[in-house]
Amino acid sequence: MTPSTANNLADEVFNSLVRLFWGARQFNQALTRGYGVTAAQLSALRILERRGEQTQSQLAGLMLVSGSTLSGIVDRLQARELVRRERSETDRRTVKVVLAPAGHELLGSLPKGASKFGAMRQLVKELPEHEARRFLEILNAMIDLLTDAAEGEPEGDE
Numbered sequence: 001m002t003p004s005t006a007n008n009l010a011d012e013v014f015n016s017l018v019r020l021f022w023g024a025r026q027f028n029q030a031l032t033r034g035y036g037v038t039a040a041q042l043s044a045l046r047i048l049e050r051r052g053e054q055t056q057s058q059l060a061g062l063m064l065v066s067g068s069t070l071s072g073i074v075d076r077l078q079a080r081e082l083v084r085r086e087r088s089e090t091d092r093r094t095v096k097v098v099l100a101p102a103g104h105e106l107l108g109s110l111p112k113g114a115s116k117f118g119a120m121r122q123l124v125k126e127l128p129e130h131e132a133r134r135f136l137e138i139l140n141a142m143i144d145l146l147t148d149a150a151e152g153e154p155e156g157d158e
Helices: 003-035 037-049 056-063 067-079 103-110 116-125 129-149
Strands: 083-087 095-097
Touching: 003 037, 003 103, 037 056, 037 067, 037 083, 037 095, 056 067, 056 095, 067 083, 067 103
Parallel strands: none
Antiparallel strands: 083 095
C-alpha cells in the first residue's frame, strides 16, 4: 500500500469512527426523548429482563461499567420505579437489582428493533470469526490508545 493510499484509508476509517460515535450519541438522545431512558439504562433493563435479578457488581460487569457509574444508572431507574433494590434474605449485605413492573412495561412498549446497538451486535455476529477477531484486536488497540491518553497528557493531532 502506498503512503498516500494508507493516509486516505486511515482518514476514511477515522471519519467512519467519528460518524459511528456521533450516530451512537444521536441514538442515545432520541431514545431519551422518546422513552425517557438512556442507552445505558436500557441496557441495564434488558440485562435484568434476560438474566433476572443481579447484584450491582454483577450488573456493572455485564455492562462493562464501573460500580459508581452503575450506581448512578440504577439510582435513576429506581427513581422512575423501573427497578427495585432488594436485600438478600440470606445475606443482608447483598443487594440485588430487580426489574420492576414499570420496567417490564417500558420494555414492552419499545418497538422491536429499537436497539441499534443490538443490530450492530448482530452485524458483528455475522462476520467470519477471523474478521471479527481482527476487528476486536483493532478496536482494543484503539481503546488502549485512548486509555493511555486519558492517563497522561493529551496528544495533538498529527
